[in-house]
Every structure is written in structure tokens, then in C-alpha cells.
Amino acid sequence: xxxxxxxxxxxxxxxxxxxxxxxxxxxxxxxxxxxxxxxxxxxxxxxxxxxxxxxxxxxxxxxxxxxxxxxxxxxxxxxxxxxxxxxxxxxxxxxxxxxxxxxxxxxxxxxxxxxxxxxxxxxxxxxxxxxxxxxxxxxxxxxxxxxxxxxxxxxxxxxxxxxxxxxxxxxxxxxxxxxxxxxxxxxxxxxxxxxxxxxxxxxxxxxxxxxxxxxxxxxxxxxxxxxxxxxxxxxxxxxxxxxxxxxxxxxxxxxxxxxxxxxxxxxxxxxxxxxxxxxxxxxxxxxxxxxxxxxxxxxxxxxxxxxxxxxxxxxxxxxxxxxxxxxxxxxxxxxxxxxxxxxxxxxxxxxxxxxxxxxxxxxxxxxxxxxxxxxxxxxxxxxxxxxxxxxxxxxxxxxxxxxxxxxxxxxxxxxxxxxxxxxxxxxxxxxxxxxxxxxxxxxxxxxxxxxxxxxxxxxxxxxxxxxxxxxxxxxxxxxxxxxxxxxxxxxxxxxxxxxxxxxxxxxxxxxxxxxxxxxxxxxxxxxxxxxxxxxxxxxxxxxxxxxxxxxxxxxxxxxxxxxxxxxxxxxxxxxxxxxxxxxxxxxxxxxxxxxxxxxxxxxxxxxxxxxxxxxxxxxxxxxxxxxxxxxxxxxxxxxxxxxxxxxxxxxxxxxxxxxxxxxxxxxxxxxxxxxxxxxxxxxxxxxxxxxxxxxxxxxxxxxxxxxxxxxxxxxxxxx
Numbered sequence: 274x275x276x277x278x279x280x281x282x283x284x285x286x287x288x289x290x291x292x293x294x295x296x297x298x299x300x301x302x303x304x305x306x307x308x309x310x311x312x313x314x315x316x317x318x319x320x321x322x323x324x325x326x327x328x329x330x331x332x333x334x335x336x337x338x339x340x341x342x343x344x345x346x347x348x349x350x351x352x353x354x355x356x357x358x359x360x361x362x363x364x365x366x367x368x369x370x371x372x373x374x375x376x377x378x379x380x381x382x383x384x385x386x387x388x389x390x391x392x393x394x395x396x397x398x399x400x401x402x403x404x405x406x407x408x409x410x411x412x413x414x415x416x417x418x419x420x421x422x423x424x425x426x427x428x429x430x431x432x433x434x435x436x437x438x439x440x441x442x443x444x445x446x447x448x449x450x451x452x453x454x455x456x457x458x459x460x461x462x463x464x465x466x467x468x469x470x471x472x473x474x475x476x477x478x479x480x481x482x483x484x485x486x487x488x489x490x491x492x493x494x495x496x497x498x499x500x501x502x503x504x505x506x507x508x509x510x511x512x513x514x515x516x517x518x519x520x521x522x523x524x525x526x527x528x529x530x531x532x533x534x535x536x537x538x539x540x541x542x543x544x545x546x547x548x549x550x551x552x553x554x555x556x557x558x559x560x561x562x563x564x565x566x567x568x569x570x571x572x573x574x575x576x577x578x579x580x581x582x583x584x585x586x587x588x589x590x591x592x593x594x595x596x597x598x599x600x601x602x603x604x605x606x607x608x609x610x611x612x613x614x615x616x617x618x619x620x621x622x623x624x625x626x627x628x629x630x631x632x633x634x635x636x637x638x639x640x641x642x643x644x645x646x647x648x649x650x651x652x653x654x655x656x657x658x659x660x661x662x663x664x665x666x667x668x669x670x671x672x673x674x675x676x677x678x679x680x681x682x683x684x685x686x687x688x689x690x691x692x693x694x695x696x697x698x699x700x701x702x703x704x705x706x707x708x709x710x711x712x713x714x715x716x717x718x719x720x721x722x723x724x725x726x727x728x729x730x731x732x733x734x735x736x737x738x739x740x741x742x743x744x745x746x747x748x749x750x751x752x753x754x755x756x757x758x759x760x761x762x763x764x765x766x767x768x769x770x771x772x773x774x775x776x777x778x779x780x781x782x783x784x785x786x787x788x789x790x791x792x793x794x795x796x797x798x799x800x801x802x803x804x805x806x807x808x809x810x811x812x813x814x815x816x817x818x819x820x821x822x823x824x825x826x827x828x829x830x831x832x833x834x835x836x837x838x839x840x841x842x843x844x845x846x847x848x849x850x851x852x853x854x855x856x857x858x859x860x861x862x863x864x865x866x867x868x869x870x871x872x873x874x875x876x877x878x879x880x881x882x883x884x885x886x887x888x889x890x891x892x893x894x895x896x897x898x899x900x901x902x903x904x905x906x907x908x909x910x911x912x913x914x915x916x917x918x919x920x921x922x923x924x925x926x927x928x929x930x931x932x933x934x935x936x937x938x939x940x941x942x943x944x945x946x947x948x949x950x951x952x953x954x955x956x957x958x959x960x961x962x963x964x965x966x967x968x969x970x971x972x973x974x975x976x977x978x979x980x981x982x983x984x985x986x987x988x989x990x991x992x
Contacts, residue, residue, distance in 0.1 A: 288347070289305050290305070290306045290308075291306075291339070292304050294387060295376070295379060299372055299375070300358050300372040301335065302356055302379070302380065303339075303355045303357070304354050304355075304387060305339075305346040305352065305355065306352050307319075307349075307352070308347075318389060318390045319350065319389055319390070320349075320351040320352070320389060320393035320394065321351060321352050321353070321354060321380070321384070321389035321390070321394045321395070322345055322346070322351045322352070322353045322395045323353075323354050323395070323396050323397065323406070324341070324353055324356070324402070325396075325398035325402035325403075325405045325406050326338040326355065326398070326402050327398070327400025328400065328402075329401055329431075329461030329465075330361050330366075330369055330404075330461055330462075330464065330465035331461060331464045332360065333360075335356065345397065352388070354380055356373055356376045356377075358372035358376070359372055361464040363468075365466065365467070365468050366466050367531060367532070369401075369405060369465070370531045373405045373406070374408065374412045374413070377413065378413065380394075381394070394421070394422050394423060395422065395423050395424045395426065396409055396410055397426045398427055398430065399428040401461065403428055403429065403430020403431065404427075404532075404534065406426075406427060407427060407432070407530075407534040408530070408531040410546065411531065411534070411541060412531070414544040414545055417544075419544060420546035423546060423547075424547050425547070425548045425549070426548075426549045426551065427548070427550055427551070427562070429551060429552050429556055429558050429559075429562065429586055430550070430565075431458065432533065432534045432558075432565050433533050433534075433561050433564070434462060434476075434523070434526065434527060434532065435533065437476060439560035439561070441556060441557050441559040441560040441561075443455075445555065445557045453556065453557055453558070453585070453586035454557065455557050458557055458558070459476045460473045466526065466532075483521070534565065535564070535565065535568065537572075542569070542572035542574055543574075545569075547576070547577075548574060548576050550562045550565065550566050550576065551581070552578065553580070553584040553585050554580055554582045554584060555584060558586065559580065563580070566578040601667050601670055602673065605662065605673060609660065609673070609703060613703075615682070616681075617681065618750070619655075619660070619681055620657060620658045620659055621656065621657065621750055622656040624751055625656075625750060626655045626751070626752055626753070627652075627653070627654045627655065627753055627754070628651075628652065628685055628740055629652045629755060630651060630738065630740070630776050631649065631652070631776060632647060632648075632649060632772055632776055632798065633647075633648040633649065634767070635767035635770050635772065635800065636648065636717065638769065638770055640724050640856060641856075641857070643721060643724060644691055644719050644721055645719070645720050645736060645798075645800075646717070646719045646720075647717075648717050649716055649718055651716060652710075653683065653685060654708060654710045655709055656709070657707045658707065659707075660703065660709070661705060661706060661707050662705050663705070664705055670705075671704065671705045672704045673703050680701045680709055681709075685741070685752065686742070687738060687739065687740055688739060689722070689736075689737075689738055690718055690720060691718075691720065720736060722736035724857075725863050726857045726863055726865050727863040727864070727865060728865070728866060728985075729853075729857065729866070729868075730802050730807035730811075730867070731802065731804050731988045733800070733801045734799070734800045735799050736798040736799075737796070737797055738776070738797075738798060739795055739796075740752065740793065740794045740796065741792070752794060753792075753794075754778045768803070769806065770802055770803065771800070771801050771803060772798075772799070773799040773800065773801050776797065778794060778795065778796060804988055808988070811852060812867060812989055813989060815849045815874075816984060816989070818849075819846075819976055819980075820976070821842065822972075822976075823973050823976050825839055825842075825885075826965055826966070826968075826969035826972075830888050830892045830961055830965055831893065835885055835889075836889070839881050839882045839885055840882060842878055843875065843878045843882060846878060850868070850875065853867065853868050854868075866983040866984075867983060867984070869982075869983050870982075870983035870984060873975070873983075874976065874979060877975050877976060881968070881972060884968045887964065888961040888965050889961075891960055891961040892957065892958055892961035
């Protein structure tokens, strides 16, 4: 079966986030951050590695070395700052050195802003970058009078302009097994200092070294008089006549430790941090590291030296005595071209293409558009039956990346894709067992997905992704999900949504007859909304307002603020409904339970408002009209006691005729009429209070039912 555990590693580098944090016409800084996880949160301070790329002071860029810096960040779990400095030929020494020093100082001053520990900073640089990081370490450590950096790691660094006749320079001066020859290295130095290569030949003949420099650097010593051989003995280094003009220039340059770290003085070396030198055995610069390590030891600087066998400049693999890695790779590519073509369907093992998806990051979920934006890893591989080779026959090369697009593409289709943008360039690899990994790349994509918002904001959404054979190739292969595939990717969580489970295969339509029907793989993506935001901003306030609306019966009926408050609560609920409708798709067949609660509550509050108008009119405006007889009877019944009121006695409205005095009779009639009006008013007031009490009970019952049916209190208070 396809070794997918190995293939997954190819997509890991895409999980490292990059950000250009400083740009100017002089230097730029790009910050690479490792993937966040529960152990390494985004708020946790990490260490920093400052990386300075190589390229002979005149070529290369931070972008060219992005894979190196991403790999360094991923494996070390550190943030990595890659410095883009000015290059020769346009900018001569000391431009590059000054840029790197200034960029490092800027980083140290902004450690708090970018979340790294200024006491845990490591300097890393390869080739000419190794030279530049030594300048950084010396400059800042001397200024601070202490070791500022945790470690300095020069990788096959270019350290010396004093001696181009070392054993390694001689051994690989013309046809080294690697990429860097002596003449090329000398041209880089000449570009860096003069802006041209006119003095390269004089450098190799040591015509730039005056007798005074030769005498001074024959034996470099420390205060303890330990001797380190920097230059060749006597006139062995003087293959040509001294070039007076050149030697006068270099009399000062060869004493500059920022150009040639060999010139570093003992009194300045004591402030250096530990230095870990890395060298390649088959490299013209090997002896630079060997001699420099001895020099550092005499200066009592903590130093380690690791020389890798069978490696050359750039850390390639030495293949044989007569063939370089580049030649072996070219020969292998020619062999592979005879076995596989971009336009011809290869001989697939079992006529099968393996396909899988993995989610790296949820960018955004757009419920209103029924779509989800995310970053996916797409794995696609197949095995070509006659594509095998013995690595020993091709310089121990067991895998090769595709640079010329000569691999066949099965054109797998995902109908749910609305848009797709490659975040990283698709990688294509071929392995010596015939395995072809067509893609292991990170894409930013937008998928269509139907949302069920019934349980909003505690909803779980399920999106189905269907992978099918391409229209042009469906008659040539089966599409399968690898049964032994295990996802092992660093998922970056989203603030609003969480991935319940990795993408699962829910169905696989497979036909033994390829032309019978399309083969399909159904992937299921299950997302759970993080409800905390909506609970605190929307649900909880709405519930509180609903409870508050049920308590308005406490306000006296005759108070004018009662209607104003109920109207305000009604408007608030309408605003909540608008906020809710803005968060859900209009085409959704379902409606959130919480929306039903809000609508039900709006209806109740509307009735409450109507009730308040009625009760105020009954309370204030019905005097002079006697209540109906059945209401008068009700007011004097036991029902009043149940509602918490004292029953009223019925009024006898029959007038008693006085026997004698007419004036007394007139007074009695007036008093009786006044008593009747007072008792009628009390009856209407009591009727209004009864209406208020009955509707309040109805309000509380309805609100309780709505809450029990539509509000998940456990999720509200314990999410």
C-alpha cells in the first residue's frame, strides 16, 4: 500500500506561517512562526532563530531559502526571522554586514511585539550568511559587553580572506563533487569588495597579502600564546609577486573581523556566545571552519565543530568519485522520462489512483452564502508498475522532485469547490518504488455546504465533499481512498468553529468495471460552532430582557413609564431578531430554535403592550359607566381570593325615599350618587388589576414554555 505516513511530511512546511514584519529600501525581515497547538499557544513566548541566507554575498534571497527557514521553525518550535539584506555587485562591503546588524538590533528591540524571548535568540547562517552572523555576534556582544545570543551556528561559513591555499581549497579547486569551486568563491569575495571579479586571480595567488600581514598572521596567538596556523608557512603562500595596490587595500581589510572573522582579537572574543560550526568534508570552505574552531578554542570560546562526511557545499550527497549529484540527478530524470509522460496514462498498479484530503485551517464559515472557506491538504498518489530504479545506480537517489511537469495528472474533480487558490506551489515527487505523489500541497478553497441552523448557536454542521474521476480520465483508473492512511497534521483552530473529527470517509462508490460509472469518494467534514460569543452577546441578554419583560407587571398600572418600558423591550427584541437573521442563511429550510424563542417573545411582549393600553384605559377611563352585572358578580365571588384580591360587596342602587324633609332628601340623593360613582371606579380599577394579574401569569407561563422548548441552559451557562 502507498506509504502515506511519509507523504504527509511533504505538506508540513506549509503549516509554518510567514509574515513580512519589516520592509525598507535597505533590508527586509520575514518572520516564520511554527504551527500553534495546545502546548505552544499563540500567546506563549518562544525562542527566536535569526537566519541569514548565503549566496556569495551577491545572490539569493530570503524567499529562496524559505523552505530552510520553515523547516528550521517547524523542527525547533521557534520563530525564525529571515533577513533580506543588500547584495553585491550593486552594494559593496560593508552594506550587507551593516544591514544584518541593524536588522538584528531592530528585532531585539521589538521582541515583546512579536512574542519571542530576547534572552533565547540563536544566530544561524549558511555560507556567506555564516560570515555575516559572526559579524552580528561580535558587534552586538562587544557593545553589550556580554554574550547576547544563546548560540551562533555558522553552516559551512566563508570566514577568511587570508588563505586560499588550504588543503580543502586545493582539493576542490577545479572539479569538486559539489557545486562550489575555489575560483567561484574568490569571485564572490571580489564581487563583495570591489563589485567585479577583476582581482579574483590575484586573490588565489595571494598577491593581496603584504609581507607585514604575512608575518602577523603566520601564527595567530591568544594571551596564553597558543599558536594557530592561519596562513601558510613562509613563502609557500606567495605564488605570485605582491600586488602593491591590492595589498595596500587589503592591509586594512584583512584586519577587519566583520569581513574576515579570522581577524578577531582575543579581547573581543571573550564576549562571544557558544559557537557551533558545521562543515562539509567535500567543500572548499571546510578548512575555514577547522582553523576557526581552533582559533576560538585558543580564545577560550565554547566551540563545537561537526564535519559531515560525503557532503559538499549545500549539504548534497557525494555520489561517487567520478559523478556529481547533479549529474546523477540528470541521468535519473532522463530515465524517468522514458517511463512516464505528462500526456500519456502510465501503467498503474491495479489501475488505481489514491486520493485523500486533510483540513489544515478553517478560515471562515459563511452561513448566508452556504459556503465554507478553508485550507486543505490534497494528497494524490499512484504507483507506476514499470517505474523502478536501484538508488545505488543513481548516486543513492531514492526520490526526486518534479521540476519540468512531466508527471501524469489524473485530474480529480471536486464539484463542491466554488473557488481554489494554491497557497503553496504544488509539489510532485517520484520514488524509486514507482510511487508518484502528484500533489501534497496546501490550497485555500471555498466549498459549498448546506447549513442546518436549528440548534444555533450550539449547532454542528456536516459538509460533504465528493471527489470524482476527471472527465477525461475516468475510463482509465479507479479512484480509491487508502485504507492505511493516517492523518497526522497540525490543525490550526478557528476562533468560532472547531473541527470535531478529521475528515472522514463516509462512502466510497467503487465499480469493478471502470467504464460502468464514476468512482467517488465521499468525505464528511463535521464542524461545531463555538457558542461562547453568541451566548454572551446575544442569547444571554435576550433571556434577561425576556425575564425583565415578564416583571413589568410590578410597575403600577397608572404609571406612564410602564408602556414606555414595554415598548423599549419590544424594540430590543426586534433588534435581536435582526442580528440573528444576519447570521443565518436566508435560503435555509430550518429556522433556529433561538429565533423561534425571540419571535414568540416578541408576540408576548406585543400582547403585553396591548394589555397595558387596555388596562390603563379600563383603570382611568371607564368611570361613570357601571360594570356589567356578571363582572360585578365575579368581583364579589371567591375567585377574587384565588387571584389575591379582597371581594367587593354589591352596591344597592335603589334609592330610598325620605319621608319628610325635601332638602334632606336632596342631600341624601347627592351622597348616594357620589358613593355609587366611587364604588364603580373601584370596581373598574379592580377589573384592571385582575386583567393585569391574569395576563402576568399567562406571560410567565408562556415565557417558561418558550425557554424550556428553545433555550439550552446547560450550553448557555456551562459552554
